[in-house]
Amino acid sequence: MRYLAPSRDAVDPQVFRRMPLAAWRDHAALLEGRDWPGIEALNRYWPAAARERFVAQTPALLADGLHYEQRIAEHGEIATRTGNWHDLLNALVWLRHGALKRTLNARQVTEIAHMGPKVRSRAQYALTHFDEAGVIVWLRDEALLTLWDAHDWHGLFWRHRHAWLDGTIRVELFGHALLELALDPTRLPVGKALAFHLDEGRDTPSALAHCATAIAHGHLLRDPLELRPLPLSGIPGWHPDNVDEAFHLGAACYQPRRTGRSYPPIHALTG
Structure with missing residues (x-):
């Protein structure tokens, strides 16, 4: 059964004080605020030298025909759904572990070049x-x-x-x-x-x-x-x-x- 995260107002505040979420207290405003942070609010956390930016995942964005990983590699654009826990938490990992995320992205793009966008290699599954x-x-x-x-x-x-x-x-x-x-x-x-x-x-x-x-x-x-x-x-x-x-x-x-x-x-x- 597919996991559905609780709505923002239904999350027990205690989960943010217990590991693993307690380790992300430096982003408490993004996690625990009443309202969902917007794309620009997330982008304010990037270091000045970072080439990546979070961009709203809209039909217009997806119409470029690029694979999610290719869009990051070629344009530095990380497609992000607003009001979505999965994408918000992905954004936080990018902000904390950018070097590791870039490494995974580079490997994925290399594999996509070999396999095409619709078939996955064993390495892609691992990544x-x-x-x-x-x-x-x-x-x-x-x-x-x-x-x-x-x-x-x-x-x-x-x-x-x-x-x-x-x-x-x-x-x-x-x-x-x-x-x-x-x-x-x-x-x-x-x-x-x-x-x-x-x-x-x-x-x-x-x-x-x-x-x-x-x-x-x-x-x-x-x-x-x-x-x-x-x-x-x-x-x-x-x-x-x-x-x-x-x-x-x-x-x-x-x-x-x-x-x-x-x-x-x-x-x-x-x-």
């Missing part, structure tokens, strides 16, 4: 899955990867709960569809994650830059099977019920690993 539901995870203790590989959710989120609190595991949510799901507190969203080993002293901006470079060079997101499921509701502070062990023994978002399913080795951050 789209990550754009919509992507999560970047950095681990200092690779032993935790064994639990993740086995879908041992009780071990990953309960027995090693401290790892999520002391920085042994760090998470950066990228997918705007995950942010949209978070508007409904009854949802238990599952991200599609890329996992990296994080050395001491590496800060988040440099780690994100490495991720963008690896994607740009085609080392990552060549196939959707590269992406690992990560039930976000298990992370401390991301769902009120996960303070109890019972949640980690039976939450609907905790699915067993499919027979034969395997995941790629953890990616190293270099340079």
Whole structure:
């Protein structure tokens, strides 16, 4: 069943104070105001050097015949529906993670040139899955990867709960569809994650830059099977019920690993 986000006036304000939406408090005026922000209000948040701009998705705009990704690459125009949570949250990700968004766009346009606008390659599926539901995870203790590989959710989120609190595991949510799901507190969203080993002293901006470079060079997101499921509701502070062990023994978002399913080795951050 297709997900329908709650109307703006029906959203429980508490969702903006709980992760993942709590991480976007710098855009609280756009998210929590009574009225929908207009296109020009969004564009005021761009840095001066940015070539992209949000433009209203109108019949006249779509009549140019360009694919959504081609329009961004050729004209810097990001088609955006007003009064729409999905597009508003996509805009916020552009404003925060512009370099990574540009990397995905460049890869998509390259694939469109090979495949045409109506057929998708495996790489395009991977790029789209990550754009919509992507999560970047950095681990200092690779032993935790064994639990993740086995879908041992009780071990990953309960027995090693401290790892999520002391920085042994760090998470950066990228997918705007995950942010949209978070508007409904009854949802238990599952991200599609890329996992990296994080050395001491590496800060988040440099780690994100490495991720963008690896994607740009085609080392990552060549196939959707590269992406690992990560039930976000298990992370401390991301769902009120996960303070109890019972949640980690039976939450609907905790699915067993499919027979034969395997995941790629953890990616190293270099340079």
